[in-house]
Amino acid sequence: MGRTPCCDKANVKKGPWSPEEDTKLKEFIGKHGTGGNWIALPQKAGLNRCGKSCRLRWLNYLRPNIKHGEFSEEEERIICNLFANIGSRWSIIASHLPGRTDNDIKNYWNTKLKKKFLGIVPSQKKQQHQLQLQQQQQHHNLFSSLFSLSQGGRNTTAPDLELVAGLGEFPSLISQRIPGFASTSTTATAASALLQVPYRQPQQMMERSHTTMIAFGNSDPSCNSSGGSCTQISYGTELEYDYDVGRGFEGEQISIDNYATYGGLEYNSRTLRPGGGGHVETPLDYTYEEIKHLLSSNNSGCNTINNDNPSLP
DNA sequence: AATAAACTCAACCGCCGATAT
DNA sequence: AATATCGGCGGTTGAGTTTAT
Incomplete structure (x- = not known):
């Protein structure tokens, strides 16, 4: 037999996070850390969310020193250099850009850099x-x-x-x-x-x-x-x-x-x-x-x- | 000004290797 | 040993926003 299920997937909240949920998650991790167990975290923090969802929200948005906004030319160069070398290993690429998340970089590549470097002009159908x-x-x-x-x-x-x-x-x-x-x-x-x-x-x-x-x-x-x-x-x-x-x-x-x-x-x-x-x-x-x-x-x-x-x- | 098309990006989904039971 | 979950990852989706017609 395996482990017990992590959460009742049918009854956990999905979709965008509310400011209240963000605050709860931030405060809990600020006080107790993640404890290395994302699955147990939402219940302890009083959140009706799946642990995976908490992890994603924390890593991509709430954790300290996250950089949002425009990528510098140097960052672009690093992303493209690494992409040319290793392909879409976004987590590896992110590890070379402090403050950037793999999700951010992936989005940035897919929406802007790919077009830029492949010479695609965003336009009509x-x-x-x-x-x-x-x-x-x-x-x-x-x-x-x-x-x-x-x-x-x-x-x-x-x-x-x-x-x-x-x-x-x-x-x-x-x-x-x-x-x-x-x-x-x-x-x-x-x-x-x-x-x-x-x-x-x-x-x-x-x-x-x-x-x-x-x-x-x-x-x-x-x-x-x-x-x-x-x-x-x-x-x-x-x-x-x-x-x-x-x-x-x-x-x-x-x-x-x-x-x-x-x-x-x-x-x-x-x-x-x-x-x-x-x-x-x-x-x-x-x-x-x-x-x-x-x-x-x-x-x-x-x-x-x-x-x-x-x-x- | 209206609306259709295109874009952005947060969040979800599903897969995989590691690990707990 | 078998089985199921965990944690992490890359791919995809879709609601909200912006831009073009």
Whole structure:
């Protein structure tokens, strides 16, 4: 048997919070804290709400030092930089913007930044429809370009696209599965951003596995990534790593191009779990203009993607 | 000035891994 | 060991507001 139910879902209040409810929640948490138990909190605080609802209200609106209002250009740049690297991991992105919540950032991206960086002008229905067609064409062009870039016009298939978007940061894996195609971080992140295919998308067709990866890249910090495996992690460093593997890949050695450091914490770009390797710098530290270029790449833009240096579109 | 369309954002929903029973 | 909830997350919704016609 499991636990007892947290609340009577049929009888708890839903919808917008009243000022009185806000005050009750604030005062209770101010005095007693959350106690690490959101489910028990509403009853103790005298609120007819589900614990989940209290948690959300507190985290997104009531807790101290929440920043509301306009995002600065620097914040925008950070959001886009991280989005280009890791996709829609809003909680991770929020952790790099003090005072901002994941919900805020998600809303801001969906309503403003996406349009800004994809070159979409908010407008009427007709234009919206045109934009949809335009975006579909962009997607088609992007992948046509990506594939013709390295394969001389090979036909693109849906699994190929998912693979590039999902595993693009591991060029060796990509090239093993799609012979002749040398994926880069740039092609993968562009693919993910434009198709809105998060990196974890391939989970549906792959198996989850835990494995140990061994860094075997060049340890020279000044090297460029033309070899596809430039990193500052010490040669031979073992890294505990959860990742989604295709059949036949578990346990093999993988290059680790995109282990990244943000805000003093190390993450690998797939799991975003603090890693155990040495200090590394992300090769994807895009400038504002580079991000814009990356996300808004059209047919001609895609052809300029630099396979040798992913940090340069 | 009226109203239809578009936009914003707080809140909900459902999924997943961890954990309690 | 099995089962159900918890906590956290990303995706989606819809009421209220703003803008365009």
